[in-house]
Amino acid sequence: MDATPISLLERLRLGPDPASWERLVALYTPLIRGWLGRSGVQPTDADDLVQEVLGLLLRELPQFRHDLRSGAFRRWLRAVVLNRLRAFWRARNSLPQTVGHSDLERVLERLDDPQSDLSRLWDEEYDRHVVRRLLELLEPDFEPSTWQAFRLLVLEGLPTRDVAGRLGISANAVRIAKHRVLARFRQEIEGLLD
Numbered sequence: 001m002d003a004t005p006i007s008l009l010e011r012l013r014l015g016p017d018p019a020s021w022e023r024l025v026a027l028y029t030p031l032i033r034g035w036l037g038r039s040g041v042q043p044t045d046a047d048d049l050v051q052e053v054l055g056l057l058l059r060e061l062p063q064f065r066h067d068l069r070s071g072a073f074r075r076w077l078r079a080v081v082l083n084r085l086r087a088f089w090r091a092r093n094s095l096p097q098t099v100g101h102s103d104l105e106r107v108l109e110r111l112d113d114p115q116s117d118l119s120r121l122w123d124e125e126y127d128r129h130v131v132r133r134l135l136e137l138l139e140p141d142f143e144p145s146t147w148q149a150f151r152l153l154v155l156e157g158l159p160t161r162d163v164a165g166r167l168g169i170s171a172n173a174v175r176i177a178k179h180r181v182l183a184r185f186r187q188e189i190e191g192l193l194d
Contacts, residue, residue: 007190009073012061023188025054026137031129032081035122039085039107053084066191073192074126075114082111130192138184142177145169149177 008027011020032053036046057080066072086108110118135155139147145167152163153174164171 007192008188009061009064009066009191012058013064014062016058016061021058023137024057027130027133028054028057028077030133031126034125035081036085041085041088045088049084049088053080056080056084071123071193074123078111078119078122078126082108127193130189134185134189134192138181138188141184142181146177146180149174150181153178154182 008020008023011017012024016024029050032050033046036049037043041049057077060080064073064076107118110116111122113119142150149163149167149169152158152166153160158166160171160174163174167174
């Protein structure tokens with residue numbers, strides 16, 4: 001009997017295997033790098049900070065507990081990045097040339113406040129990025145015809161019969177492709193958005 005599939009987050013919490021760790025790195029590196037860049041961190045320093053954030057995630061994920069509130073992992077990741085940013089600027093004893101000290105502190109405080117407009121914007125960007133990037137990472141795991149049926153039906157919104165006709169497969173095969181991709185997507189994303 002097959003084991004019940006578990007989410008990426010749960011696999012990493014229980015004991016990170018290389019494939020799950022690579023998936024996390026591929027999923028979050030561009031997002032973290034973007035956040036750091038908008039905070040005035042130079043690309044060479046961003047590489048080091050991304051590694052620090054990912055290293056901390058690897059060490060701390062086994063203790064991470066989802067608090068059953070929406071966005072628990074997102075909030076935790078944001079706090080890790082914000083703490084690394086604060087430590088980075090303190091250690092440098094300087095601030096980005098484009099941002100003054102009080103401006104940077106205000107931005108970081110607004111990001112810390114889950115009710116702020118900036119924090120909500122961060123959350124929306126996180127959600128869009130994770131969904132888009134996870135779909136990109138999952139695509140190679142499926143046969144091209146399965147992925148194309150899913151893409152046309154779900155992402156482009158074509159009717160089932162049009163997708164079936166375009167791909168030369170049955171409407172049932174289109175629905176099965178949709179189900180397979182969505183089941184895998186839901187499994188992988190569990191805990192990352194909710």
